[in-house]
Amino acid sequence: MGAGIDLDNVVCDFGSFRAVDNVNVSIKPGEFFSFLGPSGCGKTTILRMISGFNDPTSGAIRIGGAPTLGKRPNQRPTALIFQNLALFPLMTIWENIAFGLEMRGMGRAERRAKADELLALVDLQGAADKMVSQLSGGQKQRVAIARALAVEPQVMLLDEPLSALDLKLRQHMRAELRAIQKRTGVTFIYITHDQGEALAMSDRVGVMSQGRLQQVADPRDIYNNPVNGFVASFVGENNIFTGAVGATSSGMARFDTAHGQFRARLGETGGAAVKLYVRPEHTLFTTDAGVENSVPVTVQEVAFEGSFISVHATSDSGASLVAELRNDGSQLIPEAGQKGFMTFAAERASILPDGIVRAK
Amino acid sequence: MGELLKRYGGTLTGAFILLTGFWLLMLIILPNLALFETSFRPYLPVVDMGGPLDTYSVNNYAKFFESPGPMSIFGLELSIPLRAQTFINTVFYSIIVTVVAFVFSYPIAFYLAKVVRPKSVPTLILLLFIPLWVSEALRAFAWYIILTLNGPLNAVLVGMGVLEKAVRWQQGVLTNYDAIVIGLVYNYILFMLFPIYNAMTSLDSNQIEAAQDLGAPAWKTHLRIVLPHSKPGIASGSVMVFMLAAGSLLVPTTLGSTRSNWFTQTIQQAMLESQDWNTGAAYSFLYLLLCTVVVFGVMRLFKVRLSDIAR
Amino acid sequence: MMTDKMRKVLYHLYMGSFLFYLLVPLVIMSGAAFNNNKTPSVYPWKGFSWQWFIELWNDGTMWTSFGNTIWVALAVVALAVPLGTAGAILINSVTGMTRSVLYFFMVAPILAPGAVIGISTILFWNKLSVPVGLHLSVLGQVSYIAAFVMLLVLARLQSFDQNLEEAALDLGATHNQVLRRILLPHLYPAIGAGAAIAFFQSIENFNVTLFTRGTQNTLTVYVFSKVRSGITPSINALAFMLIALTLIAALVYELRRRRQAALEAAREEEGRRASDAEIA
Ligand SMILES: Nc1ncnc2c1ncn2[C@@H]1O[C@H](COP(=O)(O)OP(=O)(O)OP(=O)(O)O)[C@@H](O)[C@H]1O
Ligand SMILES: [Mg+2]
Numbered sequence: 001m002g003a004g005i006d007l008d009n010v011v012c013d014f015g016s017f018r019a020v021d022n023v024n025v026s027i028k029p030g031e032f033f034s035f036l037g038p039s040g041c042g043k044t045t046i047l048r049m050i051s052g053f054n055d056p057t058s059g060a061i062r063i064g065g066a067p068t069l070g071k072r073p074n075q076r077p078t079a080l081i082f083q084n085l086a087l088f089p090l091m092t093i094w095e096n097i098a099f100g101l102e103m104r105g106m107g108r109a110e111r112r113a114k115a116d117e118l119l120a121l122v123d124l125q126g127a128a129d130k131m132v133s134q135l136s137g138g139q140k141q142r143v144a145i146a147r148a149l150a151v152e153p154q155v156m157l158l159d160e161p162l163s164a165l166d167l168k169l170r171q172h173m174r175a176e177l178r179a180i181q182k183r184t185g186v187t188f189i190y191i192t193h194d195q196g197e198a199l200a201m202s203d204r205v206g207v208m209s210q211g212r213l214q215q216v217a218d219p220r221d222i223y224n225n226p227v228n229g230f231v232a233s234f235v236g237e238n239n240i241f242t243g244a245v246g247a248t249s250s251g252m253a254r255f256d257t258a259h260g261q262f263r264a265r266l267g268e269t270g271g272a273a274v275k276l277y278v279r280p281e282h283t284l285f286t287t288d289a290g291v292e293n294s295v296p297v298t299v300q301e302v303a304f305e306g307s308f309i310s311v312h313a314t315s316d317s318g319a320s321l322v323a324e325l326r327n328d329g330s331q332l333i334p335e336a337g338q339k340g341f342m343t344f345a346a347e348r349a350s351i352l353p354d355g356i357v358r359a360k
Numbered sequence: 361m362g363e364l365l366k367r368y369g370g371t372l373t374g375a376f377i378l379l380t381g382f383w384l385l386m387l388i389i390l391p392n393l394a395l396f397e398t399s400f401r402p403y404l405p406v407v408d409m410g411g412p413l414d415t416y417s418v419n420n421y422a423k424f425f426e427s428p429g430p431m432s433i434f435g436l437e438l439s440i441p442l443r444a445q446t447f448i449n450t451v452f453y454s455i456i457v458t459v460v461a462f463v464f465s466y467p468i469a470f471y472l473a474k475v476v477r478p479k480s481v482p483t484l485i486l487l488l489f490i491p492l493w494v495s496e497a498l499r500a501f502a503w504y505i506i507l508t509l510n511g512p513l514n515a516v517l518v519g520m521g522v523l524e525k526a527v528r529w530q531q532g533v534l535t536n537y538d539a540i541v542i543g544l545v546y547n548y549i550l551f552m553l554f555p556i557y558n559a560m561t562s563l564d565s566n567q568i569e570a571a572q573d574l575g576a577p578a579w580k581t582h583l584r585i586v587l588p589h590s591k592p593g594i595a596s597g598s599v600m601v602f603m604l605a606a607g608s609l610l611v612p613t614t615l616g617s618t619r620s621n622w623f624t625q626t627i628q629q630a631m632l633e634s635q636d637w638n639t640g641a642a643y644s645f646l647y648l649l650l651c652t653v654v655v656f657g658v659m660r661l662f663k664v665r666l667s668d669i670a671r
Numbered sequence: 672m673m674t675d676k677m678r679k680v681l682y683h684l685y686m687g688s689f690l691f692y693l694l695v696p697l698v699i700m701s702g703a704a705f706n707n708n709k710t711p712s713v714y715p716w717k718g719f720s721w722q723w724f725i726e727l728w729n730d731g732t733m734w735t736s737f738g739n740t741i742w743v744a745l746a747v748v749a750l751a752v753p754l755g756t757a758g759a760i761l762i763n764s765v766t767g768m769t770r771s772v773l774y775f776f777m778v779a780p781i782l783a784p785g786a787v788i789g790i791s792t793i794l795f796w797n798k799l800s801v802p803v804g805l806h807l808s809v810l811g812q813v814s815y816i817a818a819f820v821m822l823l824v825l826a827r828l829q830s831f832d833q834n835l836e837e838a839a840l841d842l843g844a845t846h847n848q849v850l851r852r853i854l855l856p857h858l859y860p861a862i863g864a865g866a867a868i869a870f871f872q873s874i875e876n877f878n879v880t881l882f883t884r885g886t887q888n889t890l891t892v893y894v895f896s897k898v899r900s901g902i903t904p905s906i907n908a909l910a911f912m913l914i915a916l917t918l919i920a921a922l923v924y925e926l927r928r929r930r931q932a933a934l935e936a937a938r939e940e941e942g943r944r945a946s947d948a949e950i951a
Binding site: 363364368369371376380383388389391393395464467468471475484488491493494495497498502504505508510511512550578599606613614628631637641644645651 | 678679682685686689690692693694696697699700703710711712713714753754755757758760761764773774775776777778779780782783784785786787788790791792793794795796797798810811813814817833836837840845846847849850871874875877878881882890891894895898899906907909910913914917918920921925
Binding site for chain 3: 051052053072073074078079080082083084086088090099100103104131133134135136137138139147148150151166169
């Protein structure tokens with residue numbers, strides 16, 4: 001069964017460079033938790049601290065409630081899946097999978113049986129005696145998972161395990177990983193810089209930037225209610241307006257911009273500089289004047305994308321706006337050159353801090 | 361170092377350090393210090409060691425400059441100490457050996473790297489390697505057989521009418537060192553060939569074709585493209601061949617005559633025949649100095665690092 | 672103007688004569704082993720004879736020297752391999768100035784003249800009251816042969832994925848197990864090559880041995896002394912057998928290498944095909 005993980009004010013410095021900055025999060029037992037963030041934001045470092053390859057400069061990590069301080073990697077109930085898989089090239093597939101058991105002194109026959117069992121779990125029957133180089137990318141992936149599962153960890157740590165795969169296979173493996181996690185009940189901590197991956201697989205996502213955790217929430221909340229401009233931009237596209245907050249009432253606020261006055265939800269601004277963010281799929285085209293939150297525009301381009309239609313327009317005041325309209329006839333699709341209005345519902349628009357959460 | 365501890369733990373890391381320490385200290389650094397120290401002490405009978413006569417001096421080095429004799433260098437008639445003459449000859453003919461080895465092996469290196477079908481390269485290299493598997497003593501001995509007065513070389517040359525009568529090659533024909541140079545080139549040419557070949561394999565063939573495409577004649581392509589690219593290999597090969605040639609004792613002794621002296625023979629006489637280890641140490645130290653100067657000189661000249669040479 | 676074809680022909684010719692130049696002395700030397708002549712020569716040919724092989728077989732000093740050579744070589748391998756491997760692992764884990772200094776001291780003996788290595792070895796151990804003898808030849812040889820092992824292992828280490836060690840640690844391996852099961856298996860080809868090179872370098876060695884051996888002989892020293900004092904073609908018989916042996920060894924090695932390479936290529940091909948099938 002899975003174990004929970006708590007990170008308390010975890011900091012990791014490399015020399016004068018702070019790779020992980022005061023991270024606080026509690027990951028629940030049996031949860032599929034993803035750390036999402038751009039390259040170099042400190043994701044791998046967090047994983048290495050949980051598995052015991054790096055020590056936090058300060059702060060504490062608890063696994064299943066027990067402090068980890070001073071425990072070596074092989075004394076922790078975690079199993080790490082490396083970014084490059086790190087399969088042992090000189091051993092056969094089953095020897096790879098049974099390596100952890102061998103280290104624990106299990107007999108050969110028993111190991112072999114366990115390896116076969118795990119091979120069945122990851123759907124690789126018959127590959128036991130092959131060498132690593134004989135497998136395809138996806139198969140290697142599964143061997144890595146089986147090898148990690150063999151030691152019956154309470155926590156699996158996965159460092160961008162799909163990044164080396166082709167797009168199609170990646171999507172297939174997403175479902176597979178999720179299924180294995182559900183089947184085993186092990187806590188999965190998953191690292192990725194691919195927002196689609198994180199949103200599709202996870203119970204909860206932690207979005208990171210420059211060593212700091214920006215937001216922890218379930219995928220819907222991350223997408224629909226981002227806490228700041230960084231999260232909003234990292235997990236999706238936006239129409240963005242600069243301006244100033246006017247009168248506020250019960251979570252909503254007036255927002256004054258060069259392109260007009262809008263009404264929108266007011267996020268936690270903390271006194272920082274703010275902008276207004278609206279998703280393209282929450283933006284509509286209309287010919288009716290006088291609707292709330294509308295900007296007069298001229299349509300520049302209408303691109304057919306299959307499941308949706310993307311409309312690029314320029315406002316009379318000079319802003320570029322994008323709307324993604326459903327391809328089911330329920331929404332008005334303009335033509336290039338047409339004049340009209342881009343509009344959005346106040347509940348779908350957020351006034352958010354411009355940048356990221358920085359160190360205090 | 362922290363990484364080592366993390367991966368292998370204290371015991372193993374300690375073992376690594378201990379082993380390396382033994383190697384560097386007991387086998388390299390301290391022996392050379394002993395050489396240095398010994399070279400400044402007088403050669404004494406055992407009873408006098410540690411006695412009042414056992415004082416440091418440069419007397420051993422002074423022997424290097426004793427007993428001058430005539431020597432002509434590039435037409436200049438000079439009076440130079442005998443051992444210094446040997447030293448100069450050794451350096452000079454080692455350079456000749458190096459140059460000859462380079463000239464002969466460069467085309468072969470290029471042939472292996474860029475001309476011949478890649479499939480035949482492993483076989484050719486295996487063939488080229490055969491002499492290396494045979495010991496140096498035997499390779500020198502082979503040339504001893506070839507060059508003797510009644511040997512096959514004279515027989516062939518006289519038979520073809522190139523020579524009127526057999527020649528004493530070991531006594532020298534052009535110079536006193538002919539036979540030695542022939543033997544050294546044969547013994548060490550592969551140490552020139554393989555580094556150059558290695559350097560050339562990393563040259564992109566497209567560069568050669570591009571140069572030819574731009575109208576460069578073959579020799580210019582070599583001068584401007586191939587040669588500069590092979591520089592680390594040439595440096596490495598030259599240092600190796602020079603060192604091996606200058607340090608060889610087998611070849612000069614087997615193939616030389618009384619008229620050709622190699623500096624290693626001078627050292628050997630001091631060490632083993634006179635049993636004067638102190639003078640031997642002094643000569644050795646001078647020799648070591650020479651080698652250091654050559655290695656660093658070549659590194660400077662070719663702008664390469666030690667790791668390029670030692671491979 | 673020379674055409675490309677002519678140039679190629681010239682190159683082939685040159686390569687041919689180069690091989691001729693390298694191999695003919697060995698052939699001549701081997702041939703002399705069978706010549707019924709008191710001095711080693713192929714010319715004039717006085718008829719075929721096995722007598723020099725028989726004389727070699729009955730040469731007691733030769734056998735002692737041969738035995739000594741093997742013992743020295745084995746001792747050199749036994750010392751140079753662990754020293755060179757430890758040195759490589761250590762130097763691979765440090766950077767900057769420390770690395771350069773370590774590297775210099777490790778590699779310098781390769782470039783130093785063998786005579787100087789031999790002399791410094793006896794002088795140092797003499798100060799510790801260790802007499803001359805083949806044991807000092809071993810130590811002297813190891814000082815530079817370990818560097819060959821180090822260079823080979825270091826090159827191999829550079830292609831080593833350190834994640835493998837972390838993966839093993841993560842799966843519960845102890846430090847010893849990481850070394851034995853992960854690192855050493857990866858290094859074995861280099862260690863094996865290093866051992867072979869160490870063995871042959873030691874057999875070859877003359878300069879260091881001559882100064883450190885005391886009164887004991889190794890094969891090279893024995894051949895050398897024979898060449899200086901009266902030679903009989905039994906030396907050629909010895910040379911012939913050594914050449915034949917190394918030829919066979921080289922052949923076996925080459926065949927095994929090819930088979931191994933083919934096997935590995937086939938596996939990778941299978942992996943590639945599986946990947947392609949996966950995407951389709
Ligand atoms: N051992 C180290 N020494 C110094 N700096 C390091 C070390 N490890 C990581 N860093 C730095 O810490 C930062 C975070 O690294 P980390 O590997 O955690 O990023 P990441 O989010 O996993 O990125 P990626 O998506 O590229 O894998 C990077 O800027 C990196 O350069
Ligand atoms: Mg990473």
